[in-house]
Amino acid sequence: MTTLIRVDMAKGTVSTEELPKEYAQMGGRGLTSAIVSHEVPPLCHPLGPSNKLVVAPGLLSGTTCANSGRLSVGAKSPLTGGIKESNVGGNAALKLGRLGIAGIVVEKQPPEGKWYYLLVNKDGARLLPADDLKGLKNYDLATRLHEKHGEKVGIISIGPAGEMKLSAASVAVTSTQGKPARHAGRGGMGAVMGSKGLKAIVVDDKEAPGVSYADHEAFKEAARVFRDALKAHAVTKPGGGLAVYGTNVLTNVINEAGAYPTRNFTEGRFEGAPKISGETMHDIIKERGGSTTHAGCSTCIIQCSNVYVDKDRNYVTSGFEYETIWANGANCGIDDLDAIAQIDRLCDEYGLDTIEMGCAIAVAMHAGVKAFGDAAGAIELLHEVGKGTPLGRILGNGAAVTGQAFGVSHVPVVKRQGLPAYDPRAIKGIGVTYATSPMGADHTSGYAVATNIMRVGGFVDPLKPEGQVDLSRNLQIATAAIDATGLCVFVAFAIMDIPSGMEAIPKMLNARFGWNFTLDDFTEYGKQILRLERKFNESAGFTSVDDRLPEFFSTEPLPPHNAVFDVPPAELDKVFDF
């Protein structure tokens, strides 16, 4: 039996039900988006009692399938005002899967000032008081909960930012090493969790039943084929780019492409890139004795994660990623990797989206609050957020609010969500995804960079408007489906080039659940999820106007290519013609 846990924060009660039939084929993003679509009033206040926070492991989470440890966190977003699924690795999805839990739905609100945490284990789920945990940063919180519930539990939690209901607040998930360094960062899911008075979810899979299989042998065979594809592709294989340099391998690549957003998206190349690149980071970590490669997420074989240590070899952060390094590096004109690592740690501690924070700080720098390149200033700003000062509350609510507060018109957001690490003027495919994804500006929802720059799955010239809409459409559909499985989006690099890897996914689903999914069904499944999300957003008031990039991307040419974003609006409206 697959169960759905419902938590009523007003009554302080927990109930367990079999996953309703209407949601039966849904997992991960499929389940979060289905529940939010069906059960959350589109016009409710995201921080009010009518919103629901949904946490769901993917369909394959809990199995032995490689890279199947992703967790989806969904709700109506306080940042975008639309539907949101924020995707995170770590060790919780596997444990939820092994406990037979399809999802946790957190509803309503407790009396003002009351805090709880949810303990989920083989005996079910119950709410426990968290008054003594209130105010704790994520690392201390994880330590306390580990002391209480054992080192092996998975922890899903919020830091002070979530408690303050800031729109850039993330939901942290512990890594396989127990560090709260993996975050469902985007869209303020931490604020929704905070609005529910829920400080953490502790997932203990001790003596869990584990998953059952309709056909275990067939599953093992499909999982082997899938694993072989990951091990064969240049990007994902052991010793490949992701394993050796982590995601930060991209810094030199994107900078070289002239698409590396610098100083609040005013330039496409950063003179300080060599000081913060994956190659440089690799050497620093090696020299200091950190770890250049490891699996931060359950079942991961790509191992893009790492452990960054300071000059005295003390742990600073792990899962130190390209997006984080860009957002708080180049985008803020900062070329000091140690400072950026400290920023990453602070974001993890306070529970903040590193992308949104980097965008917000860069906008503040644009306004002159701090100078571009002022690393100490950026760290100071993050502490303001953690302390909840007025300046911190501006920044902690993201780039759009920061822009409004300081009267800046050059604000890189779509649907009020800050843009990630690829300038849409120089990589136009990702620009289409930013503009049209129901999630707001989000690189993971249709990673056209793969085809525009890395020539994975073919090639579409990044600087030309032609072909980008088709590219983004196909990727958004495939990604929605993959996000429902619990597979890491990085598997896409391999399966876009290796058909057997792609085909293995429906085979695994069929062997797990006794379904008869074809690849076409899988594609249809992705479309179905996107349709649900689009419909929610429409009901929440979104129109084609919300599927546009900010004005300046079409009026201010980006050096060095001096390109503008010129995919016609009418073309953008064709992304969802399916």
Place this chain on the structure above:
Amino acid sequence: MTTLIRVDMAKGTVSTEELPKEYAQMGGRGLTSAIVSHEVPPLCHPLGPSNKLVVAPGLLSGTTCANSGRLSVGAKSPLTGGIKESNVGGNAALKLGRLGIAGIVVEKQPPEGKWYYLLVNKDGARLLPADDLKGLKNYDLATRLHEKHGEKVGIISIGPAGEMKLSAASVAVTSTQGKPARHAGRGGMGAVMGSKGLKAIVVDDKEAPGVSYADHEAFKEAARVFRDALKAHAVTKPGGGLAVYGTNVLTNVINEAGAYPTRNFTEGRFEGAPKISGETMHDIIKERGGSTTHAGCSTCIIQCSNVYVDKDRNYVTSGFEYETIWANGANCGIDDLDAIAQIDRLCDEYGLDTIEMGCAIAVAMHAGVKAFGDAAGAIELLHEVGKGTPLGRILGNGAAVTGQAFGVSHVPVVKRQGLPAYDPRAIKGIGVTYATSPMGADHTSGYAVATNIMRVGGFVDPLKPEGQVDLSRNLQIATAAIDATGLCVFVAFAIMDIPSGMEAIPKMLNARFGWNFTLDDFTEYGKQILRLERKFNESAGFTSVDDRLPEFFSTEPLPPHNAVFDVPPAELDKVFDF
């Protein structure tokens, strides 16, 4: 000839053209909305170079018609993201009319940090450097400009809030006494003026040609009939409620009706109302030797304005209004009239919308930033805005941003604009106007309170949902037309009950311009303006979802009537069925 002045802030040039044919019948709100609709890209950033600030006197401004001294200020609003016309009295509209100027269109932006002011007189218009005026508050600014250009000029200006481009920044206009106490408050028009680097417009009508009339005798006759109507109606006549107690006559009325929003719209009656009512204010002013009644706007015969003095008989503020007293009084739980007068003065000095500020401060109080009732705290908060501290920048961007900053879900805004002084649960007609006006929550755009409470123009039960949509529709249409004439909206009280007064308006327009407007044409004119505005908003991404009140008005009953807002959404969508 009626001229349109265009100011190119990038080039620092001014050009004058005959009012283009397509705008020929447009004045006031009709002209601002037509120009914004036709010339401003709906998706532009409101603070970027593509937005335009349009200042336009009404069609009758400059004539001898009573109460024809209103000025319209329009642009794409940084507060709402939609089209905005903000309406203000004072002495500038008359002077522009007498100079034959139909409108001033301020375009593009100067280099960062450059400030100018525009001098308009019988010789034309020119930009002058304003570097020495930067940072001045409105009263000091007016003094400086009066010293330079004479006591009689009209001044349209921004204070520090506009310079900071805060979304609650107003555009001040000098009263007939030369005080910058009249404000186009709503929608952040001051921020748009600030984004253009324009500190002030000085209007000198010395030796102005004055207006010409197609038929002067007919005009005088119609103007007499119109004046007679104002003098005959109980609300508008000399010695009537508005003249004796000012607009603050409403405090006891609305409080009695249980519709007086108290402590951030959580109650409908304020125990401190007697201390801040119009009657009390009248006695205080009388006792101290201020002025209980005067004409703050050119050609005004209603004389709802006043001069409020402190205990030492020193001038504090003038045009001390019901909305201001409510927003910063009852809505913040404050019952100290002297403190509220000081807040009004501070808003006028810094150039801030008193309604938006009261809403924002109340939301901050709801979050615990200050306690409800803390008058000194509210004053402190306003100084934060004036100084541009981070806390001030939160508040100065209005109630919606304040709610987001502090994680408050109880935020009374429509289209991100704070609600005025009538709770829509207990006066449902005004709720329909709040929800559906293209301007965002705005009482002046369809003042259903007149019919719901004062039984002007008939009676529709304020507590019942029936009939409110028709009422609001008719009022919104009539108001749009009146806002184009330069007539004060208060004339509506008289002309809704006295048909000859209503009929006099098209007669005056015909006699002035040689038109053949019927009353039906006048109604059609109002519809035309609303259609333009709705179309702009649609192009900017607004849908029916934006024509809704916040969730809590339908879920939280308002004491003492324990009413919720229950006009069905489908009914709201019928407001613009015309």
